[in-house]
Amino acid sequence: MTEAATCRPPRPQAVYFFATCVVDQFFPGAGLDAIRLLEREGITVHFPENQTCCGQPAYTSGFHDEARRVARAQLELFPEPWPIVVPSGSCAGMMKHHYPALFAADPALTAKAVAVSARVYEFTEFLVTVLGITLEDRGGPTKVVLHTSCSARREMGVHLTGRALLGQLNQVSVAQQEHEAECCGFGGTFSVKHPEISGAMVQDKVNALRATGAERVVSADCGCLMNILGHAAWKDRQEGRTRPSLPGEHIATFLLKRTGGAQ
Template sequence: MNELFYDAAPNATRVAPERPGPRQYPAKPREVILFGTCVVDLFFPEAGLDAIRLLEREGIRVHFPEGQSCCGQPAWTSGYAAEAREVARAQLAVLDAGMPVVVPSGSCAGMFRQHYRELFAEEPDTLKRVASLAERTFELTEFLLNVCQVEWKDLGEPTRIALHTSCSARREMNTHLHARELLGKLANVERVDHDHESECCGFGGTFSVRMPEVSGAMVTDKTQSLMASGADEMVTADGGCLMNINGSLDKQQQAFRGRHLASFLWERVSGEGRA
């Protein structure tokens, strides 16, 4: 069997990820850590900066540890458990400061909150640190909505947008619900539904590399649905999906595009995107 398709620690204890349930949200903190994610850092750095601007606008001091890198999800979902643990251990070290950790990606936040428990199931002492990180981890829209409890004045022109949330973000962090409610606070934004909203865009990390034909067919269905929705643009809080969808649109020579939700939100509340 190809090593990409089996768990590198086949005898390890398996801990099934939990469906997200109600959380007890803390009061708005004075300081947070932003975990930027490797995709945002490499491909959408402006989205990371816009996430910082949104948090600073709420009076929060944002720390960005330089030692952060990847959450370990690509290695984990490809079956390389040992390598994923090595990456995850490095992230635990830089996120151990006790502050809330805000992540502009539901899939990476879900990795912290759900899958680190399985990664370190054989290490009881490490599990204590994992539990602390899980409790302190918030996806960006979740944090703005339920911790900061933002009330915004929409400074943008009327627009219609379609929302895309990654499969794992929907299952593990309820990101689609948080984003919908947050977008609903913007008076000049109309969110339109599209037929394939709950379906995968075909990225799936290394899935798109291992099965390019299947991935390509999935993203074609997704882009066609987005363009048929009547939306002016698509927004998403997942950089991998954004890269995949925009890449397909570019290949199809379509003008329709998506962008990161953090940048869309910052434009609406700051007015910087106004003509």
């Protein structure tokens, strides 16, 4: 066994999949691909039917009672001691880093929140640090660019795992964009409260991603993807392009496609 393997937590038989409301409603394909990838690794994936949203939109907007109500409903979804895999850095960050403080007024709920947050993994983090996944690239040569969300990077500290996964695909070159660590300008309700600032930020981000000449952008966060792809498509429309100048997808979809599908 390699040293890295011995440092890893024991490989679980089963996980919970917390899809997030954005994936459930806007990127269901990404959620399904993430689940398929986990299943291909021999993991039983449980999708709690009663899951809704982590509560982050209300939390970051300053409506904490409302965030607490929604978060409270999620605390009961994970009775078994399995890891909770979240295909989004920002929702994982909310559950891992803000749930305990959100319930600070109630010791019983705090304990519950701490128990949940300790088991939360961002999807790429789980593949790399828990499963130690090995990927075999079956696609042709291509160039992609990876956008890592700010929450994955700074809150979860998992900015290296997405790159590590793509690095295993020997026909995939990963482009380096300017200002890689800079926010895409999404920020939840920030994007509608301050559309001019958010708009300028996403424009810079899309320009930087496109300037790499990559065929597509991949990201482990659907919030950023909504913003980035939404602006790229808007710009294409403005400039009369019929083919998307910057297509993109969740990293789960890309990884699954490159490695031969669900099997």
